[in-house]
Amino acid sequence: MAGTLDQLQEKIASAKNALQKSASNVAELEKQFLAKHGTVNTLMAELKTLAPELRKEAGQLLNAFRQEVEHVVAGAKTSPARAGWTDFTMPGIKPNTDHVHPVSQAMDEITRIFERIGFIRVRYPEVDWEWYPFDSLNMPKDHPARDEWETFVIDDPFRHFKLGKMVLTPHTSNGQVREMERLKSTPPIRMINIARCYRRQADVTHTEMFHQFEGLVVDKGITIQHLKGTIDHFAREFYGPKAKSRIRPFHFMFTEPSFEVDFSCTICDGTGRVNGEKCRFCKSGWHEVGGAGMVHPNVLKAGNIDPEKYTGFAFGWGIERTYTLRKGLKLDDIRLLYSGDMRFLEQF
Numbered sequence: 001m002a003g004t005l006d007q008l009q010e011k012i013a014s015a016k017n018a019l020q021k022s023a024s025n026v027a028e029l030e031k032q033f034l035a036k037h038g039t040v041n042t043l044m045a046e047l048k049t050l051a052p053e054l055r056k057e058a059g060q061l062l063n064a065f066r067q068e069v070e071h072v073v074a075g076a077k078t079s080p081a082r083a084g085w086t087d088f089t090m091p092g093i094k095p096n097t098d099h100v101h102p103v104s105q106a107m108d109e110i111t112r113i114f115e116r117i118g119f120i121r122v123r124y125p126e127v128d129w130e131w132y133p134f135d136s137l138n139m140p141k142d143h144p145a146r147d148e149w150e151t152f153v154i155d156d157p158f159r160h161f162k163l164g165k166m167v168l169t170p171h172t173s174n175g176q177v178r179e180m181e182r183l184k185s186t187p188p189i190r191m192i193n194i195a196r197c198y199r200r201q202a203d204v205t206h207t208e209m210f211h212q213f214e215g216l217v218v219d220k221g222i223t224i225q226h227l228k229g230t231i232d233h234f235a236r237e238f239y240g241p242k243a244k245s246r247i248r249p250f251h252f253m254f255t256e257p258s259f260e261v262d263f264s265c266t267i268c269d270g271t272g273r274v275n276g277e278k279c280r281f282c283k284s285g286w287h288e289v290g291g292a293g294m295v296h297p298n299v300l301k302a303g304n305i306d307p308e309k310y311t312g313f314a315f316g317w318g319i320e321r322t323y324t325l326r327k328g329l330k331l332d333d334i335r336l337l338y339s340g341d342m343r344f345l346e347q348f
Contacts, residue, residue: 005054008046012065015039019072033069040066102348103211103337106323107194110213113237117230119192119215122182124175126196127154129163133174136302137254150200168198171316172214173254176295179216180303187310189218194319207335211319218295218305218312224257227292227313235263240327244270247292255293255314262286266327280332287325290317 019033033039043062050058100108111121124132139146141164154166175193183189193214200208217226228247235243247259264270265282272278272285279285292315297307324331331337336344 005050005058008043008050008058009061011043011046012061015043015065016068019069029069029073034073040069099348101345102323103319105348106319107211107213109238110234110319110322111192111194113234114192114213114215117233119190122175122179122191122193123195124172124178124193126169126198127166128169128174129160130165130167131160131163132177133167133169133171135164136177136299137173138296138298138302139253143253152198152200169195170199171197172212173314173316175214176216176254176299176314177303180218180300180305185304187218187220187305187312189216189312191216197318207320207338209338210321210334212290212316213319214314214316216295216312216314218300218310220310222294222311222313224294224313227259227294227315230313231261231292231315238322239263239266239325246286250291250293252291252293254296254299255291256296258291258293260288261290261292261315261317262288263322263325266325266329267332287321289322289325290315292316 015033018039031038035041040062043065047055047058047062115121133151134143134146135141151170152168154168156166159165172193172195175191175195179189179191179193191214193216194211195214196209197212198209199206215230217230231245231247235245244264246262248262250258250260252258263286265272265279265285265287268274268279268282268285270285272283274280293313295312295314300307300310300312320334320337323329324334
């Protein structure tokens with residue numbers, strides 16, 4: 001008597017139910033379902049009992065069932081737990097994880113470099129009263145020196161009677177007097193402050209939001225030699241023993257004397273040219289990373305420290321601009337760091 005397609009489907013359903021309830025031992029699975037007289041071959045033999053016009057559809061159902069059985073058997077072979085035993089000496093499977101953003105990696109490395117020579121990592125507000133990033137740093141209200149910072153001002157009608165308006169800090173130097181206050185105006189001070197800064201600038205070497213690290217040292221007998229020695233130490237630690245640095249006379253209201261700090265450009269190897277054309281990043285062979293200088297006496301006074309007894313130096317450098325000079329990085333547009341392009345970020 002010829003079988004029907006419904007009868008075959010019922011048998012396949014029953015076999016699938018048995019497969020789900022069967023032991024996970026590989027040998028038992030193969031014997032019960034894939035052996036010569038196993039369930040799969042037994043059902044295949046019933047194809048000849050079907051009418052010719054039903055055999056194509058029935059064959060597709062049986063092939064799908066065979067593939068399901070083979071998948072279960074393959075899983076049992078690769079899973080010791082399903083096979084009835086576990087090898088606890090095997091190493092675990094490491095899960096896929098993300099990695100730290102390159103700027104965060106640079107921040108951690110910079111922190112370690114300065115911690116090894118006695119600096120203490122601190123962090124001060126990124127939204128602050130204007131007194132700290134300006135007035136306390138020898139830049140009184142309406143002074144033209146404030147213009148160069150292109151500062152974002154918070155749209156808030158409230159003004160502190162002494163501290164002024166709220167601003168997005170254009171530099172980490174707002175932490176200088178705050179650190180003096182924290183230590184109750186009692187040197188020695190050896191601070192490294194890392195935070196976000198904001199300025200209305202955007203090109204291949206600037207972004208509206210960036211990170212700075214601010215160094216401040218105040219004690220008796222601090223001189224420019226201590227400042228230059230610190231700069232040279234950082235250059236060798238961060239860029240390698242052959243790194244070159246230089247300081248150029250400049251003017252900042254909160255340091256006297258003041259300097260711009262340059263490092264030799266690693267994109268053009270200090271030549272100022274790449275493939276016969278002017279280096280797009282440095283244009284001169286040197287790359288300016290930030291300012292430095294001896295702390296102005298008025299800044300020490302704002303922190304209630306006697307400038308007749310103590311001197312100090314300070315520096316503030318952009319982390320992104322400093323990082324782009326790493327040997328082999330060849331990054332000629334700082335904005336790529338914040339592009340969100342995973343093809344770029346996954347390289348770090």
